[in-house]
Amino acid sequence: MTALRKYARLETTGLWRPVPDAQRREVVVSFGDSSLVLTDGRSQMPLSHWSLPAVQRRNPGELPAIYAPGADPMAETVEIDDTGMIDAIETVRAALARRRPKRGRGRLTVVLGTIGAIVLGALLWLPGAVVGHTTRIVPFVKREQIGRELLVEMTRFTGAPCADPQGLAVLGRLSARLFGAEGAQIVVLRDGLAPGTTAHVPGRHLLVDHQLIELPDGPEVLAGHLIAEKLRTDLGDPLAEVLHAAGIRANFTLLATGSLPSGVLGRQAQARLQDAPTDLPPDELLERFKAARIASTPYALSVDPSGVTTRALIEGDPIPPGAAKPLMPDADWLALQAICAR
Incomplete structure (x- = not known):
């Protein structure tokens, strides 16, 4: 539309209220593609997009002009005192009105x-x-905070995570051994997860059912499940999983305020614990075992004792039979098995 193209580069500042009783906040107002765009002046983060055909002026003839994205009295508003921008908005609104059938x-x-x-x-x-x-x-610090908050909500179903100091120290060394300097925060849960499974939340948190550390055959099965769960977090963004489940309104709230609405994580906690682990591409999983110098056969047999569905992991094991080196000293494995003693 000619009128919209004419003002495509025009922008000004305004005072935005996300709801009528909220404190006003300075924003940058500019034209988008058939929309009015409100952006945080400091972070350049988009706060809201208003459809131009729906924009209404709340106080015709008065200054500063007050605009809203519709007739809802509880809708957000923006105050603009730049007469050039006001004239541009009114011109475009009039042009759009003439085009209506x-x-x-x-x-x-x-x-x-x-x-x-x-x-x-x-x-x-x-x-x-x-x-x-x-x-x-969303920065990593915020991802980590959302992950911790989700873990707190999960404790209603799992109880407090296992936290014996010696066992936690072993988990830290195991994380560094498997994943390097970036590592992952490994959390052992007493209840809530399906027996012998793992899960994850944002912020590199890997959740482990306590039964995986009570196996008599050593830590290789636990290591395999952790490698698989870490691959899941790399193939699908854990924060995106949370935000998809939260809904679009919660996403806009996070963009505008930096926090998710109250109750969003609480409603997800139990469902995320009960989600079945997603299947993984065997080739990519074998690459992770190879990089970590861990045998894949113990993990494969723990998933399917018959070996039928995990044959590729057994036949492609990067560590020849009998060549695997101990993953940790026996004393560390015993300390890890006692992590839930307190």
């Missing part, structure tokens, strides 16, 4: 069909786009 049954049908297609497209595309954008800009 006149009354008529045939045209109404076309309009409704178009709106339905747009809404359907938005429902299919927008959640994924918002989650993708959010996961790209």
Whole structure:
């Protein structure tokens, strides 16, 4: 549209309220593709996108002009005192109003069909786009905080994580041995997880069912499950999993305030504990075992004692039979097995 292209590079500052009783916040107001874009002036983080056809002025003829993305009295608002920007918004709104179809049954049908297609497209595309954008800009410190908060919510179903100091020290050494300097935070749970399984939450937290450290054959099976779970976190962003389940409104809240709405993580806690582990590509899993210098056969047989479904991991074991070196001293393994004693 000519009017919109004319003002494509125009921007100004305004005072934004996400809800009527919230404190005003300075934002940058600019034109997007058929939308009005509100951006945090300091972080350059997009805060809101308003459809230009829906934008309404709350106080015609008064300054500063107050705009909202619709007629809802509880909707967000922005105050603008830049007369150039006000004139531009009014010009574009008037141009859009002239383009609206006149009354008529045939045209109404076309309009409704178009709106339905747009809404359907938005429902299919927008959640994924918002989650993708959010996961790209959330820093690791915030990911770690969300992971810790989710772990706290999970304790309602798991009890407190196992925390014997000597066992925790062994877990730290095991993490460094398997994953290097970046490592992972390994958390042993007494209850909540399916027996002999693992899970994960954002911030490099790997969750382990206590039965995996009570095996009589040594720590290789535990190591294999940890390698597999770490691969799952690398193939699918753990934060994206949380945000998809949280919904689009929670994503916008995280973008605007830096925190998820109250109750979002609590509603996910039990479901995430009960999720079945996703299958992994055998070739990629074998590469991880090879990099960690760990035999894959003990893990494969713990997943399927018959070896039928895990044959590729057995036949492709990077460590020849009898050539595996001890993963840790016997004293460390005994200390780790006592991690839930307290």
